Amino acid sequence: MKLLKTIKKIFEKNDSNSIENIEEFMLENNFGVEFTENFIEKIKKERVTSENIEETLKENIKTILNSADPEIHFGNSIPSVFLFVGTNGTGKTTSIAKLAHLYKNQGKKVMLVAGDTFRAAAAKQLEIWADKLNVPIVMQKEGSDPGAVVFDGLNSAVSKNIDVLLIDSAGRVETKKNLLNELKKIERIIEKRTGRKPDETLLVLDAYTGQNGIAQIEVFSSMVDISGIILTKIDGSSSGGIIIPIIQKYGIPVKFICTGESIEDIEQFNTETFIKMLTG
Ligand SMILES: Nc1nc2c(ncn2[C@@H]2O[C@H](COP(=O)(O)OP(=O)(O)O)[C@@H](O)[C@H]2O)c(=O)[nH]1
Ligand SMILES: [Mg+2]
The missing domain is CATH 3.40.50.300 (P-loop containing nucleotide triphosphate hydrolases)
Structure with a gap:
Protein backbone atom coordinates (compact mmCIF):
# COMPACT_ATOMS: atom_id res chain seq x y z
CA MET A 1 0.00 0.00 0.00
CA LYS A 2 2.86 2.35 0.77
CA LEU A 3 0.40 5.06 1.75
CA LEU A 4 2.58 6.66 4.37
CA LYS A 5 5.62 6.75 2.07
CA THR A 6 3.56 8.48 -0.61
CA ILE A 7 2.38 11.10 1.87
CA LYS A 8 5.97 11.73 2.90
CA LYS A 9 6.99 12.12 -0.74
CA ILE A 10 4.25 14.64 -1.41
CA PHE A 11 5.35 16.55 1.68
CA GLU A 12 9.00 16.53 0.58
CA LYS A 13 8.11 18.18 -2.72
CA ASN A 14 7.36 21.20 -0.60
CA ASP A 15 5.64 23.19 -3.33
CA SER A 16 2.65 25.47 -2.84
CA ASN A 17 0.23 22.58 -3.36
CA SER A 18 1.86 20.03 -1.10
CA ILE A 19 -0.52 20.32 1.82
CA GLU A 20 -3.54 20.39 -0.42
CA ASN A 21 -2.23 17.34 -2.25
CA ILE A 22 -1.71 15.45 1.00
CA GLU A 23 -5.26 16.28 2.02
CA GLU A 24 -6.62 15.11 -1.30
CA PHE A 25 -4.56 11.92 -1.21
CA MET A 26 -5.71 11.05 2.30
CA LEU A 27 -9.36 11.64 1.47
CA GLU A 28 -9.06 9.60 -1.73
CA ASN A 29 -7.62 6.78 0.34
CA ASN A 30 -10.54 6.89 2.75
CA PHE A 31 -8.76 8.16 5.85
CA GLY A 32 -11.94 10.09 6.55
CA VAL A 33 -12.60 13.81 6.83
CA GLU A 34 -12.13 14.08 10.59
CA PHE A 35 -8.75 12.35 10.71
CA THR A 36 -7.49 14.10 7.57
CA GLU A 37 -8.50 17.58 8.73
CA ASN A 38 -6.87 17.04 12.12
CA PHE A 39 -3.67 15.89 10.53
CA ILE A 40 -3.58 18.78 8.07
CA GLU A 41 -4.06 21.20 10.99
CA LYS A 42 -1.16 19.55 12.72
CA ILE A 43 1.10 19.96 9.68
CA LYS A 44 0.17 23.61 9.47
CA LYS A 45 0.56 24.41 13.16
CA GLU A 46 3.29 22.14 14.44
CA ARG A 47 6.83 21.55 13.36
CA VAL A 48 6.16 18.61 11.14
CA THR A 49 9.22 17.93 8.99
CA SER A 50 10.05 15.38 6.31
CA GLU A 51 12.03 13.58 9.04
CA ASN A 52 9.09 13.15 11.38
CA ILE A 53 5.99 13.28 9.16
CA GLU A 54 5.77 9.52 8.74
CA GLU A 55 6.24 8.89 12.46
CA THR A 56 3.70 11.60 13.38
CA LEU A 57 1.13 10.11 11.04
CA LYS A 58 1.80 6.62 12.37
CA GLU A 59 1.31 7.77 15.95
CA ASN A 60 -1.97 9.47 15.05
CA ILE A 61 -3.21 6.35 13.29
CA LYS A 62 -2.13 4.12 16.19
CA THR A 63 -4.09 6.21 18.68
CA ILE A 64 -7.26 5.65 16.66
CA LEU A 65 -6.65 1.95 16.03
CA ASN A 66 -5.87 1.24 19.67
CA SER A 67 -9.11 2.84 20.78
CA ALA A 68 -11.15 -0.21 19.72
CA ASP A 69 -10.67 -3.70 21.12
CA PRO A 70 -10.12 -6.32 18.38
CA GLU A 71 -10.48 -9.32 20.71
CA ILE A 72 -12.79 -12.10 19.52
CA HIS A 73 -15.51 -13.03 22.00
CA PHE A 74 -16.34 -16.66 22.40
CA GLY A 75 -19.36 -17.63 24.46
CA ASN A 76 -19.08 -18.96 28.01
CA SER A 77 -20.83 -22.11 26.88
CA ILE A 78 -20.70 -23.93 23.56
CA PRO A 79 -21.55 -23.37 20.83
N1 LIG B 1 -9.05 -10.45 -3.66
C1 LIG B 1 -9.88 -10.87 -2.70
N2 LIG B 1 -11.04 -11.42 -3.05
C2 LIG B 1 -11.87 -11.84 -2.06
C3 LIG B 1 -11.55 -11.68 -0.69
N3 LIG B 1 -12.58 -12.17 0.03
C4 LIG B 1 -13.51 -12.63 -0.87
N4 LIG B 1 -13.09 -12.43 -2.13
C5 LIG B 1 -13.80 -12.75 -3.39
O1 LIG B 1 -14.97 -11.95 -3.48
C6 LIG B 1 -15.99 -12.65 -4.18
C7 LIG B 1 -17.29 -12.63 -3.38
O2 LIG B 1 -17.10 -13.38 -2.19
P1 LIG B 1 -18.28 -14.12 -1.43
O3 LIG B 1 -17.68 -14.76 -0.25
O4 LIG B 1 -19.05 -14.98 -2.36
O5 LIG B 1 -19.18 -12.86 -1.00
P2 LIG B 1 -20.61 -12.84 -0.29
O6 LIG B 1 -21.61 -12.56 -1.37
O7 LIG B 1 -20.54 -11.72 0.69
O8 LIG B 1 -20.82 -14.15 0.37
C8 LIG B 1 -15.45 -14.04 -4.44
O9 LIG B 1 -14.97 -14.10 -5.76
C9 LIG B 1 -14.30 -14.17 -3.44
O10 LIG B 1 -13.30 -15.06 -3.88
C10 LIG B 1 -10.29 -11.05 -0.35
O11 LIG B 1 -9.91 -10.85 0.81
N5 LIG B 1 -9.51 -10.66 -1.40
MG1 LIG C 1 -22.44 -15.46 0.15
Missing part, protein backbone atom coordinates in the same frame (compact mmCIF):
# COMPACT_ATOMS: atom_id res chain seq x y z
CA SER A 80 -20.14 -19.90 20.34
CA VAL A 81 -22.29 -18.32 17.67
CA PHE A 82 -20.91 -15.96 15.05
CA LEU A 83 -23.38 -14.30 12.71
CA PHE A 84 -22.02 -12.85 9.47
CA VAL A 85 -23.84 -9.97 7.80
CA GLY A 86 -23.05 -7.73 4.86
CA THR A 87 -23.92 -6.77 1.32
CA ASN A 88 -23.68 -9.44 -1.41
CA GLY A 89 -20.23 -9.81 -2.86
CA THR A 90 -18.27 -8.37 0.05
CA GLY A 91 -16.86 -11.79 1.00
CA LYS A 92 -19.15 -13.18 3.71
CA THR A 93 -19.17 -16.77 2.54
CA THR A 94 -15.43 -16.78 1.80
CA SER A 95 -14.65 -15.28 5.22
CA ILE A 96 -16.75 -17.97 6.91
CA ALA A 97 -14.74 -20.64 5.10
CA LYS A 98 -11.48 -18.95 6.13
CA LEU A 99 -12.50 -18.80 9.78
CA ALA A 100 -13.79 -22.37 9.71
CA HIS A 101 -10.36 -23.42 8.45
CA LEU A 102 -8.56 -21.31 11.05
CA TYR A 103 -10.58 -22.57 14.01
CA LYS A 104 -10.58 -26.16 12.82
CA ASN A 105 -6.79 -26.03 12.70
CA GLN A 106 -6.86 -24.79 16.29
CA GLY A 107 -8.67 -27.98 17.23
CA LYS A 108 -12.13 -26.50 17.53
CA LYS A 109 -15.27 -28.24 16.28
CA VAL A 110 -16.79 -25.96 13.68
CA MET A 111 -20.17 -26.07 11.94
CA LEU A 112 -21.59 -23.89 9.17
CA VAL A 113 -25.17 -22.70 8.69
CA ALA A 114 -26.36 -21.65 5.25
CA GLY A 115 -28.59 -18.80 6.38
CA ASP A 116 -28.64 -17.19 2.94
CA THR A 117 -31.58 -19.18 1.62
CA PHE A 118 -32.54 -16.55 -0.91
CA ARG A 119 -30.27 -17.84 -3.65
CA ALA A 120 -29.63 -21.56 -4.16
CA ALA A 121 -26.11 -20.70 -5.31
CA ALA A 122 -25.32 -19.14 -1.96
CA ALA A 123 -25.99 -22.31 0.01
CA LYS A 124 -24.25 -24.36 -2.66
CA GLN A 125 -21.13 -22.22 -2.38
CA LEU A 126 -21.02 -22.72 1.38
CA GLU A 127 -21.63 -26.45 0.93
CA ILE A 128 -18.64 -26.71 -1.40
CA TRP A 129 -16.47 -25.09 1.28
CA ALA A 130 -17.88 -27.38 3.97
CA ASP A 131 -16.97 -30.42 1.84
CA LYS A 132 -13.49 -29.10 1.11
CA LEU A 133 -12.81 -28.30 4.74
CA ASN A 134 -14.56 -31.41 5.97
CA VAL A 135 -16.79 -29.54 8.43
CA PRO A 136 -20.54 -30.17 8.91
CA ILE A 137 -23.09 -27.80 7.40
CA VAL A 138 -26.78 -27.26 8.05
CA MET A 139 -28.82 -26.11 5.07
CA GLN A 140 -32.32 -26.29 3.65
CA LYS A 141 -33.79 -25.85 0.21
CA GLU A 142 -33.85 -22.50 -1.59
CA GLY A 143 -36.50 -20.12 -0.32
CA SER A 144 -36.87 -21.70 3.10
CA ASP A 145 -37.08 -19.54 6.19
CA PRO A 146 -33.57 -18.51 7.30
CA GLY A 147 -34.83 -18.51 10.89
CA ALA A 148 -35.72 -22.17 10.55
CA VAL A 149 -32.29 -23.03 9.15
CA VAL A 150 -30.62 -21.22 12.03
CA PHE A 151 -32.88 -23.03 14.51
CA ASP A 152 -31.87 -26.37 12.96
CA GLY A 153 -28.24 -25.33 13.02
CA LEU A 154 -28.34 -24.45 16.72
CA ASN A 155 -29.99 -27.74 17.64
CA SER A 156 -27.57 -29.72 15.59
CA ALA A 157 -24.60 -27.81 17.06
CA VAL A 158 -25.76 -28.51 20.60
CA SER A 159 -26.24 -32.22 19.94
CA LYS A 160 -22.84 -32.51 18.26
CA ASN A 161 -20.92 -30.46 20.86
CA ILE A 162 -19.86 -27.92 18.29
CA ASP A 163 -17.51 -25.20 19.59
CA VAL A 164 -18.10 -22.55 16.96
CA LEU A 165 -21.18 -22.12 14.81
CA LEU A 166 -20.68 -19.82 11.81
CA ILE A 167 -23.92 -18.49 10.32
CA ASP A 168 -24.10 -17.03 6.82
CA SER A 169 -26.90 -14.59 5.97
CA ALA A 170 -28.42 -12.95 2.92
CA GLY A 171 -27.04 -9.62 1.75
CA ARG A 172 -29.78 -8.20 -0.39
CA VAL A 173 -29.88 -4.68 0.99
CA GLU A 174 -32.24 -3.70 -1.86
CA THR A 175 -35.10 -5.16 0.15
CA LYS A 176 -34.05 -3.60 3.41
CA LYS A 177 -37.27 -4.27 5.27
CA ASN A 178 -37.21 -8.02 4.53
CA LEU A 179 -33.56 -8.28 5.45
CA LEU A 180 -34.17 -6.40 8.68
CA ASN A 181 -36.97 -8.75 9.68
CA GLU A 182 -34.91 -11.74 8.70
CA LEU A 183 -31.85 -10.69 10.74
CA LYS A 184 -33.97 -9.72 13.73
CA LYS A 185 -35.61 -13.12 13.65
CA ILE A 186 -32.25 -14.88 13.42
CA GLU A 187 -31.03 -12.89 16.44
CA ARG A 188 -34.16 -13.76 18.40
CA ILE A 189 -33.81 -17.45 17.66
CA ILE A 190 -30.15 -17.45 18.69
CA GLU A 191 -30.97 -15.63 21.92
CA LYS A 192 -33.79 -18.02 22.73
CA ARG A 193 -31.70 -21.11 22.13
CA THR A 194 -28.40 -20.01 23.72
CA GLY A 195 -29.61 -17.45 26.24
CA ARG A 196 -27.45 -14.76 24.70
CA LYS A 197 -27.07 -12.63 21.58
CA PRO A 198 -24.65 -13.88 18.91
CA ASP A 199 -21.19 -13.87 20.51
CA GLU A 200 -19.99 -12.00 17.47
CA THR A 201 -22.04 -10.24 14.81
CA LEU A 202 -19.49 -9.54 12.13
CA LEU A 203 -20.13 -7.09 9.34
CA VAL A 204 -18.14 -8.02 6.26
CA LEU A 205 -16.95 -4.99 4.30
CA ASP A 206 -15.05 -4.86 1.05
CA ALA A 207 -12.15 -2.39 1.26
CA TYR A 208 -12.45 -1.66 -2.48
CA THR A 209 -15.81 0.00 -1.95
CA GLY A 210 -14.32 2.89 0.02
CA GLN A 211 -16.91 5.34 1.23
CA ASN A 212 -19.70 2.97 0.27
CA GLY A 213 -18.44 0.78 3.09
CA ILE A 214 -19.29 3.56 5.49
CA ALA A 215 -22.83 3.66 4.10
CA GLN A 216 -23.06 -0.10 4.67
CA ILE A 217 -22.08 0.33 8.32
CA GLU A 218 -24.98 2.76 8.70
CA VAL A 219 -27.44 0.36 7.07
CA PHE A 220 -26.41 -2.74 9.00
CA SER A 221 -25.97 -0.98 12.35
CA SER A 222 -29.59 0.08 12.08
CA MET A 223 -30.55 -3.60 11.82
CA VAL A 224 -28.25 -5.48 14.22
CA ASP A 225 -25.63 -4.81 16.89
CA ILE A 226 -22.37 -5.07 14.99
CA SER A 227 -19.62 -6.34 17.30
CA GLY A 228 -16.85 -6.19 14.76
CA ILE A 229 -15.86 -5.81 11.16
CA ILE A 230 -14.13 -8.15 8.77
CA LEU A 231 -12.41 -6.02 6.17
CA THR A 232 -11.85 -7.98 2.97
CA LYS A 233 -9.89 -7.40 -0.21
CA ILE A 234 -7.18 -5.22 1.20
CA ASP A 235 -4.93 -6.86 -1.31
CA GLY A 236 -4.22 -5.50 -4.77
CA SER A 237 -4.85 -1.84 -5.33
CA SER A 238 -7.19 -1.11 -2.47
CA SER A 239 -5.97 0.77 0.56
CA GLY A 240 -6.91 -0.06 4.10
CA GLY A 241 -7.33 3.62 5.00
CA ILE A 242 -11.04 3.03 5.50
CA ILE A 243 -10.27 1.39 8.86
CA ILE A 244 -9.58 4.79 10.37
CA PRO A 245 -13.06 6.33 9.97
CA ILE A 246 -14.68 2.99 10.81
CA ILE A 247 -13.05 3.04 14.23
CA GLN A 248 -13.00 6.80 14.75
CA LYS A 249 -16.59 7.49 13.76
CA TYR A 250 -18.37 4.30 14.80
CA GLY A 251 -16.11 2.87 17.49
CA ILE A 252 -16.56 -0.55 15.90
CA PRO A 253 -13.40 -2.66 16.05
CA VAL A 254 -12.00 -4.27 12.93
CA LYS A 255 -11.47 -7.87 14.04
CA PHE A 256 -10.13 -9.55 10.94
CA ILE A 257 -8.57 -8.48 7.71
CA CYS A 258 -8.58 -10.55 4.52
CA THR A 259 -5.86 -10.15 2.00
CA GLY A 260 -6.74 -12.54 -0.81
CA GLU A 261 -9.04 -15.24 -2.11
CA SER A 262 -7.34 -18.30 -0.73
CA ILE A 263 -8.34 -20.01 2.48
CA GLU A 264 -5.37 -18.79 4.49
CA ASP A 265 -5.79 -15.13 3.60
CA ILE A 266 -7.31 -14.00 6.87
CA GLU A 267 -5.67 -12.63 9.98
CA GLN A 268 -6.82 -11.24 13.25
CA PHE A 269 -6.46 -7.49 13.29
CA ASN A 270 -3.34 -6.17 14.90
CA THR A 271 -2.37 -2.50 15.04
CA GLU A 272 1.35 -2.98 14.49
CA THR A 273 0.90 -5.32 11.53
CA PHE A 274 -1.61 -2.99 10.00
CA ILE A 275 0.65 0.04 10.36
CA LYS A 276 3.37 -1.96 8.63
CA MET A 277 0.95 -2.66 5.78
CA LEU A 278 0.20 1.04 5.44
CA THR A 279 3.90 1.83 5.44
CA GLY A 280 4.65 -0.71 2.72
Whole structure:
Protein backbone atom coordinates (compact mmCIF):
# COMPACT_ATOMS: atom_id res chain seq x y z
CA MET A 1 0.00 0.00 0.00
CA LYS A 2 2.86 2.35 0.77
CA LEU A 3 0.40 5.06 1.75
CA LEU A 4 2.58 6.66 4.37
CA LYS A 5 5.62 6.75 2.07
CA THR A 6 3.56 8.48 -0.61
CA ILE A 7 2.38 11.10 1.87
CA LYS A 8 5.97 11.73 2.90
CA LYS A 9 6.99 12.12 -0.74
CA ILE A 10 4.25 14.64 -1.41
CA PHE A 11 5.35 16.55 1.68
CA GLU A 12 9.00 16.53 0.58
CA LYS A 13 8.11 18.18 -2.72
CA ASN A 14 7.36 21.20 -0.60
CA ASP A 15 5.64 23.19 -3.33
CA SER A 16 2.65 25.47 -2.84
CA ASN A 17 0.23 22.58 -3.36
CA SER A 18 1.86 20.03 -1.10
CA ILE A 19 -0.52 20.32 1.82
CA GLU A 20 -3.54 20.39 -0.42
CA ASN A 21 -2.23 17.34 -2.25
CA ILE A 22 -1.71 15.45 1.00
CA GLU A 23 -5.26 16.28 2.02
CA GLU A 24 -6.62 15.11 -1.30
CA PHE A 25 -4.56 11.92 -1.21
CA MET A 26 -5.71 11.05 2.30
CA LEU A 27 -9.36 11.64 1.47
CA GLU A 28 -9.06 9.60 -1.73
CA ASN A 29 -7.62 6.78 0.34
CA ASN A 30 -10.54 6.89 2.75
CA PHE A 31 -8.76 8.16 5.85
CA GLY A 32 -11.94 10.09 6.55
CA VAL A 33 -12.60 13.81 6.83
CA GLU A 34 -12.13 14.08 10.59
CA PHE A 35 -8.75 12.35 10.71
CA THR A 36 -7.49 14.10 7.57
CA GLU A 37 -8.50 17.58 8.73
CA ASN A 38 -6.87 17.04 12.12
CA PHE A 39 -3.67 15.89 10.53
CA ILE A 40 -3.58 18.78 8.07
CA GLU A 41 -4.06 21.20 10.99
CA LYS A 42 -1.16 19.55 12.72
CA ILE A 43 1.10 19.96 9.68
CA LYS A 44 0.17 23.61 9.47
CA LYS A 45 0.56 24.41 13.16
CA GLU A 46 3.29 22.14 14.44
CA ARG A 47 6.83 21.55 13.36
CA VAL A 48 6.16 18.61 11.14
CA THR A 49 9.22 17.93 8.99
CA SER A 50 10.05 15.38 6.31
CA GLU A 51 12.03 13.58 9.04
CA ASN A 52 9.09 13.15 11.38
CA ILE A 53 5.99 13.28 9.16
CA GLU A 54 5.77 9.52 8.74
CA GLU A 55 6.24 8.89 12.46
CA THR A 56 3.70 11.60 13.38
CA LEU A 57 1.13 10.11 11.04
CA LYS A 58 1.80 6.62 12.37
CA GLU A 59 1.31 7.77 15.95
CA ASN A 60 -1.97 9.47 15.05
CA ILE A 61 -3.21 6.35 13.29
CA LYS A 62 -2.13 4.12 16.19
CA THR A 63 -4.09 6.21 18.68
CA ILE A 64 -7.26 5.65 16.66
CA LEU A 65 -6.65 1.95 16.03
CA ASN A 66 -5.87 1.24 19.67
CA SER A 67 -9.11 2.84 20.78
CA ALA A 68 -11.15 -0.21 19.72
CA ASP A 69 -10.67 -3.70 21.12
CA PRO A 70 -10.12 -6.32 18.38
CA GLU A 71 -10.48 -9.32 20.71
CA ILE A 72 -12.79 -12.10 19.52
CA HIS A 73 -15.51 -13.03 22.00
CA PHE A 74 -16.34 -16.66 22.40
CA GLY A 75 -19.36 -17.63 24.46
CA ASN A 76 -19.08 -18.96 28.01
CA SER A 77 -20.83 -22.11 26.88
CA ILE A 78 -20.70 -23.93 23.56
CA PRO A 79 -21.55 -23.37 20.83
CA SER A 80 -20.14 -19.90 20.34
CA VAL A 81 -22.29 -18.32 17.67
CA PHE A 82 -20.91 -15.96 15.05
CA LEU A 83 -23.38 -14.30 12.71
CA PHE A 84 -22.02 -12.85 9.47
CA VAL A 85 -23.84 -9.97 7.80
CA GLY A 86 -23.05 -7.73 4.86
CA THR A 87 -23.92 -6.77 1.32
CA ASN A 88 -23.68 -9.44 -1.41
CA GLY A 89 -20.23 -9.81 -2.86
CA THR A 90 -18.27 -8.37 0.05
CA GLY A 91 -16.86 -11.79 1.00
CA LYS A 92 -19.15 -13.18 3.71
CA THR A 93 -19.17 -16.77 2.54
CA THR A 94 -15.43 -16.78 1.80
CA SER A 95 -14.65 -15.28 5.22
CA ILE A 96 -16.75 -17.97 6.91
CA ALA A 97 -14.74 -20.64 5.10
CA LYS A 98 -11.48 -18.95 6.13
CA LEU A 99 -12.50 -18.80 9.78
CA ALA A 100 -13.79 -22.37 9.71
CA HIS A 101 -10.36 -23.42 8.45
CA LEU A 102 -8.56 -21.31 11.05
CA TYR A 103 -10.58 -22.57 14.01
CA LYS A 104 -10.58 -26.16 12.82
CA ASN A 105 -6.79 -26.03 12.70
CA GLN A 106 -6.86 -24.79 16.29
CA GLY A 107 -8.67 -27.98 17.23
CA LYS A 108 -12.13 -26.50 17.53
CA LYS A 109 -15.27 -28.24 16.28
CA VAL A 110 -16.79 -25.96 13.68
CA MET A 111 -20.17 -26.07 11.94
CA LEU A 112 -21.59 -23.89 9.17
CA VAL A 113 -25.17 -22.70 8.69
CA ALA A 114 -26.36 -21.65 5.25
CA GLY A 115 -28.59 -18.80 6.38
CA ASP A 116 -28.64 -17.19 2.94
CA THR A 117 -31.58 -19.18 1.62
CA PHE A 118 -32.54 -16.55 -0.91
CA ARG A 119 -30.27 -17.84 -3.65
CA ALA A 120 -29.63 -21.56 -4.16
CA ALA A 121 -26.11 -20.70 -5.31
CA ALA A 122 -25.32 -19.14 -1.96
CA ALA A 123 -25.99 -22.31 0.01
CA LYS A 124 -24.25 -24.36 -2.66
CA GLN A 125 -21.13 -22.22 -2.38
CA LEU A 126 -21.02 -22.72 1.38
CA GLU A 127 -21.63 -26.45 0.93
CA ILE A 128 -18.64 -26.71 -1.40
CA TRP A 129 -16.47 -25.09 1.28
CA ALA A 130 -17.88 -27.38 3.97
CA ASP A 131 -16.97 -30.42 1.84
CA LYS A 132 -13.49 -29.10 1.11
CA LEU A 133 -12.81 -28.30 4.74
CA ASN A 134 -14.56 -31.41 5.97
CA VAL A 135 -16.79 -29.54 8.43
CA PRO A 136 -20.54 -30.17 8.91
CA ILE A 137 -23.09 -27.80 7.40
CA VAL A 138 -26.78 -27.26 8.05
CA MET A 139 -28.82 -26.11 5.07
CA GLN A 140 -32.32 -26.29 3.65
CA LYS A 141 -33.79 -25.85 0.21
CA GLU A 142 -33.85 -22.50 -1.59
CA GLY A 143 -36.50 -20.12 -0.32
CA SER A 144 -36.87 -21.70 3.10
CA ASP A 145 -37.08 -19.54 6.19
CA PRO A 146 -33.57 -18.51 7.30
CA GLY A 147 -34.83 -18.51 10.89
CA ALA A 148 -35.72 -22.17 10.55
CA VAL A 149 -32.29 -23.03 9.15
CA VAL A 150 -30.62 -21.22 12.03
CA PHE A 151 -32.88 -23.03 14.51
CA ASP A 152 -31.87 -26.37 12.96
CA GLY A 153 -28.24 -25.33 13.02
CA LEU A 154 -28.34 -24.45 16.72
CA ASN A 155 -29.99 -27.74 17.64
CA SER A 156 -27.57 -29.72 15.59
CA ALA A 157 -24.60 -27.81 17.06
CA VAL A 158 -25.76 -28.51 20.60
CA SER A 159 -26.24 -32.22 19.94
CA LYS A 160 -22.84 -32.51 18.26
CA ASN A 161 -20.92 -30.46 20.86
CA ILE A 162 -19.86 -27.92 18.29
CA ASP A 163 -17.51 -25.20 19.59
CA VAL A 164 -18.10 -22.55 16.96
CA LEU A 165 -21.18 -22.12 14.81
CA LEU A 166 -20.68 -19.82 11.81
CA ILE A 167 -23.92 -18.49 10.32
CA ASP A 168 -24.10 -17.03 6.82
CA SER A 169 -26.90 -14.59 5.97
CA ALA A 170 -28.42 -12.95 2.92
CA GLY A 171 -27.04 -9.62 1.75
CA ARG A 172 -29.78 -8.20 -0.39
CA VAL A 173 -29.88 -4.68 0.99
CA GLU A 174 -32.24 -3.70 -1.86
CA THR A 175 -35.10 -5.16 0.15
CA LYS A 176 -34.05 -3.60 3.41
CA LYS A 177 -37.27 -4.27 5.27
CA ASN A 178 -37.21 -8.02 4.53
CA LEU A 179 -33.56 -8.28 5.45
CA LEU A 180 -34.17 -6.40 8.68
CA ASN A 181 -36.97 -8.75 9.68
CA GLU A 182 -34.91 -11.74 8.70
CA LEU A 183 -31.85 -10.69 10.74
CA LYS A 184 -33.97 -9.72 13.73
CA LYS A 185 -35.61 -13.12 13.65
CA ILE A 186 -32.25 -14.88 13.42
CA GLU A 187 -31.03 -12.89 16.44
CA ARG A 188 -34.16 -13.76 18.40
CA ILE A 189 -33.81 -17.45 17.66
CA ILE A 190 -30.15 -17.45 18.69
CA GLU A 191 -30.97 -15.63 21.92
CA LYS A 192 -33.79 -18.02 22.73
CA ARG A 193 -31.70 -21.11 22.13
CA THR A 194 -28.40 -20.01 23.72
CA GLY A 195 -29.61 -17.45 26.24
CA ARG A 196 -27.45 -14.76 24.70
CA LYS A 197 -27.07 -12.63 21.58
CA PRO A 198 -24.65 -13.88 18.91
CA ASP A 199 -21.19 -13.87 20.51
CA GLU A 200 -19.99 -12.00 17.47
CA THR A 201 -22.04 -10.24 14.81
CA LEU A 202 -19.49 -9.54 12.13
CA LEU A 203 -20.13 -7.09 9.34
CA VAL A 204 -18.14 -8.02 6.26
CA LEU A 205 -16.95 -4.99 4.30
CA ASP A 206 -15.05 -4.86 1.05
CA ALA A 207 -12.15 -2.39 1.26
CA TYR A 208 -12.45 -1.66 -2.48
CA THR A 209 -15.81 0.00 -1.95
CA GLY A 210 -14.32 2.89 0.02
CA GLN A 211 -16.91 5.34 1.23
CA ASN A 212 -19.70 2.97 0.27
CA GLY A 213 -18.44 0.78 3.09
CA ILE A 214 -19.29 3.56 5.49
CA ALA A 215 -22.83 3.66 4.10
CA GLN A 216 -23.06 -0.10 4.67
CA ILE A 217 -22.08 0.33 8.32
CA GLU A 218 -24.98 2.76 8.70
CA VAL A 219 -27.44 0.36 7.07
CA PHE A 220 -26.41 -2.74 9.00
CA SER A 221 -25.97 -0.98 12.35
CA SER A 222 -29.59 0.08 12.08
CA MET A 223 -30.55 -3.60 11.82
CA VAL A 224 -28.25 -5.48 14.22
CA ASP A 225 -25.63 -4.81 16.89
CA ILE A 226 -22.37 -5.07 14.99
CA SER A 227 -19.62 -6.34 17.30
CA GLY A 228 -16.85 -6.19 14.76
CA ILE A 229 -15.86 -5.81 11.16
CA ILE A 230 -14.13 -8.15 8.77
CA LEU A 231 -12.41 -6.02 6.17
CA THR A 232 -11.85 -7.98 2.97
CA LYS A 233 -9.89 -7.40 -0.21
CA ILE A 234 -7.18 -5.22 1.20
CA ASP A 235 -4.93 -6.86 -1.31
CA GLY A 236 -4.22 -5.50 -4.77
CA SER A 237 -4.85 -1.84 -5.33
CA SER A 238 -7.19 -1.11 -2.47
CA SER A 239 -5.97 0.77 0.56
CA GLY A 240 -6.91 -0.06 4.10
CA GLY A 241 -7.33 3.62 5.00
CA ILE A 242 -11.04 3.03 5.50
CA ILE A 243 -10.27 1.39 8.86
CA ILE A 244 -9.58 4.79 10.37
CA PRO A 245 -13.06 6.33 9.97
CA ILE A 246 -14.68 2.99 10.81
CA ILE A 247 -13.05 3.04 14.23
CA GLN A 248 -13.00 6.80 14.75
CA LYS A 249 -16.59 7.49 13.76
CA TYR A 250 -18.37 4.30 14.80
CA GLY A 251 -16.11 2.87 17.49
CA ILE A 252 -16.56 -0.55 15.90
CA PRO A 253 -13.40 -2.66 16.05
CA VAL A 254 -12.00 -4.27 12.93
CA LYS A 255 -11.47 -7.87 14.04
CA PHE A 256 -10.13 -9.55 10.94
CA ILE A 257 -8.57 -8.48 7.71
CA CYS A 258 -8.58 -10.55 4.52
CA THR A 259 -5.86 -10.15 2.00
CA GLY A 260 -6.74 -12.54 -0.81
CA GLU A 261 -9.04 -15.24 -2.11
CA SER A 262 -7.34 -18.30 -0.73
CA ILE A 263 -8.34 -20.01 2.48
CA GLU A 264 -5.37 -18.79 4.49
CA ASP A 265 -5.79 -15.13 3.60
CA ILE A 266 -7.31 -14.00 6.87
CA GLU A 267 -5.67 -12.63 9.98
CA GLN A 268 -6.82 -11.24 13.25
CA PHE A 269 -6.46 -7.49 13.29
CA ASN A 270 -3.34 -6.17 14.90
CA THR A 271 -2.37 -2.50 15.04
CA GLU A 272 1.35 -2.98 14.49
CA THR A 273 0.90 -5.32 11.53
CA PHE A 274 -1.61 -2.99 10.00
CA ILE A 275 0.65 0.04 10.36
CA LYS A 276 3.37 -1.96 8.63
CA MET A 277 0.95 -2.66 5.78
CA LEU A 278 0.20 1.04 5.44
CA THR A 279 3.90 1.83 5.44
CA GLY A 280 4.65 -0.71 2.72
N1 LIG B 1 -9.05 -10.45 -3.66
C1 LIG B 1 -9.88 -10.87 -2.70
N2 LIG B 1 -11.04 -11.42 -3.05
C2 LIG B 1 -11.87 -11.84 -2.06
C3 LIG B 1 -11.55 -11.68 -0.69
N3 LIG B 1 -12.58 -12.17 0.03
C4 LIG B 1 -13.51 -12.63 -0.87
N4 LIG B 1 -13.09 -12.43 -2.13
C5 LIG B 1 -13.80 -12.75 -3.39
O1 LIG B 1 -14.97 -11.95 -3.48
C6 LIG B 1 -15.99 -12.65 -4.18
C7 LIG B 1 -17.29 -12.63 -3.38
O2 LIG B 1 -17.10 -13.38 -2.19
P1 LIG B 1 -18.28 -14.12 -1.43
O3 LIG B 1 -17.68 -14.76 -0.25
O4 LIG B 1 -19.05 -14.98 -2.36
O5 LIG B 1 -19.18 -12.86 -1.00
P2 LIG B 1 -20.61 -12.84 -0.29
O6 LIG B 1 -21.61 -12.56 -1.37
O7 LIG B 1 -20.54 -11.72 0.69
O8 LIG B 1 -20.82 -14.15 0.37
C8 LIG B 1 -15.45 -14.04 -4.44
O9 LIG B 1 -14.97 -14.10 -5.76
C9 LIG B 1 -14.30 -14.17 -3.44
O10 LIG B 1 -13.30 -15.06 -3.88
C10 LIG B 1 -10.29 -11.05 -0.35
O11 LIG B 1 -9.91 -10.85 0.81
N5 LIG B 1 -9.51 -10.66 -1.40
MG1 LIG C 1 -22.44 -15.46 0.15
